[in-house]
Amino acid sequence: xxxxxxxxxxxxxxxxxxxxxxxxxxxxxxxxxxxxxxxxxxxxxxxxxxxxxxxxxxxxxxxxxxxxxxxxxxxxxxxxxxxxxxxxxxxxxxxxxxxxxxxxxxxxxxxxxxxxxxxxxxxxxxxxxxxxxxxxxxxxxxxxxxxxxxxxxxxxxxxxxxxxxxxxxxxxxxxxxxxxxxxxxxxxxxxxxxxxxxxxxxxxxxxxxxxxxxxxxxxxxxxxxxxxx
Numbered sequence: 001x002x003x004x005x006x007x008x009x010x011x012x013x014x015x016x017x018x019x020x021x022x023x024x025x026x027x028x029x030x031x032x033x034x035x036x037x038x039x040x041x042x043x044x045x046x047x048x049x050x051x052x053x054x055x056x057x058x059x060x061x062x063x064x065x066x067x068x069x070x071x072x073x074x075x076x077x078x079x080x081x082x083x084x085x086x087x088x089x090x091x092x093x094x095x096x097x098x099x100x101x102x103x104x105x106x107x108x109x110x111x112x113x114x115x116x117x118x119x120x121x122x123x124x125x126x127x128x129x130x131x132x133x134x135x136x137x138x139x140x141x142x143x144x145x146x147x148x149x150x151x152x153x154x155x156x157x158x159x160x161x162x163x164x165x166x167x168x169x170x171x172x173x174x175x176x177x178x179x180x181x182x183x184x185x186x187x188x189x190x191x192x193x194x195x196x197x198x199x200x201x202x203x204x205x206x207x208x209x210x211x212x213x214x215x216x217x218x219x220x221x222x223x224x225x226x227x228x229x
Contacts, residue, residue, distance in 0.1 A: 005190055005209045008224050011166035012107055015175035016118035018197030020100055024049045025093035030086035031063050037081045040067040052198045053177045055119035055144040090124045091131040099215030104137045106219035117160040119144035119151050140164050152179050154187035181206050
């Protein structure tokens with residue numbers, strides 16, 4: 001369902017994985033290193049992609065469930081092995097989606113302030129943004145470990161708004177998943193859905209201000225030259 005923006009937002013906040021960047025291959029590689037060290041079978045890329053969205057601990061838990069089960073001790077050990085592998089090279093195969101950099105530049109040139117709110121830990125998030133030449137474009141970055149709460153709890157998104165000195169009424173949240181949509185709704189922000197990310201539900205099931213499959217369409221929409229049908 002389309003819910004058009006009432007006015008051009010002052011701030012645009014983005015999810016990271018599946019929205020700004022396609023990171024599934026790096027997550028897949030780290031997960032399979034972890035599973036190999038536990039003596040478990042590897043998982044395919046498509047399986048790992050379905051596990052993305054609720055942060056690394058939940059991804060690891062889902063990997064363990066899919067390969068024989070887990071308890072607290074196994075999960076703690078597996079998390080350590082995953083982070084060893086992932087933190088060593090979080091951006092080896094991660095790339096921005098086409099048009100992301102140009103879109104960010106267009107929004108910034110028009111006066112929008114930009115932020116990132118993700119369930120990925122803040123350290124790897126900043127490392128990825130720096131490696132891809134994107135870090136300087138964002139005035140605030142909130143990760144999954146910045147607070148005790150993670151999306152879909154609205155607290156991280158509200159913190160990002162606070163750091164951008166922008167009320168919810170003057171902002172837009174851009175994401176790719178059910179979790180992002182729920183977070184935007186809980187925080188009182190309009191939501192724009194990038195449809196090529198890691199969502200599990202049909203596009204039609206989302207309440208959005210805008211749904212787009214190419215980043216070249218985002219800035220014109222935000223700047224008011226196009227509107228969702």
